[in-house]
Amino acid sequence: MLRIAASALLGLTLLSSPASALDLDAMSDGEKAAFGAQVREYLLENPEVILEAINILEERQATAEAAADLELVAANADELFNDGYSWVGGNPDGDITLVEFMDYRCGYCRKAVPEVAKLLKEDGNIRLIIKEFPILGEASVLSSRFAVATKRVAGDDAYKQVHDALLEFGGDVTEVTLRRISDGLGLDTDAIVAEMDSDEVTRQIAETRALAQRLNISGTPTFVLETEMLRGYLPADQLQLIADSVREEKS
Structure with a gap:
């Protein structure tokens, strides 16, 4: 200095x-x-x-x-907002899009869950995209493979249920615990577990990782709110201020 x-x-x-x-x-x-x-x-x-x-x-x-x-x-806008495989929630017809790169074992990703939910509810006009970006070890990779496989086998609603359950889960992630989560949600557990090691699940996670590298993203959560890169946890009120600013720039 x-x-x-x-x-x-x-x-x-x-x-x-x-x-x-x-x-x-x-x-x-x-x-x-x-x-x-x-x-x-x-x-x-x-x-x-x-x-x-x-x-x-x-x-x-x-x-x-x-x-x-x-x-x-x-x-990288097309890969961010229209990759064809990432889960889309919030208001699918919203006027702006929030992309979240997340890891199920990330404490700040878990802390961000109620903040993002609050933002989506109070704003009502934001499209949300979840990017599976497991970077915190094998348990993270296993969790993401399970979530992506669930979406492929059982659809978007089942993915959201599994996504929420994994973010709330506090124990060791193993195939046994993942089966318990799936069984508890009434899903086709055997089909999901069989899909976890498929080439398509591997491809999706690898493409998201490559996208993150191109964007110089090395930590979670990282958000992209339309044009703005937001590296790290932010509360709902700050996200709302940025959303309002983005809308003003678009108008």
């Missing part, structure tokens, strides 16, 4: 110096040491300069990252 502020101060010093002083390589060791001492003294007397420089740097980095995210979302 000290180096950031010192660099900023150096730039101001050089701009205010005569042309002959702009070449630091031309300075003697003594001149360089004296200049460094002046920079240090100034920063110690004016420590707020360090925070100011850091804040400016962070703002510039955030602006650059937001611009890069906009480009990534635009370049």
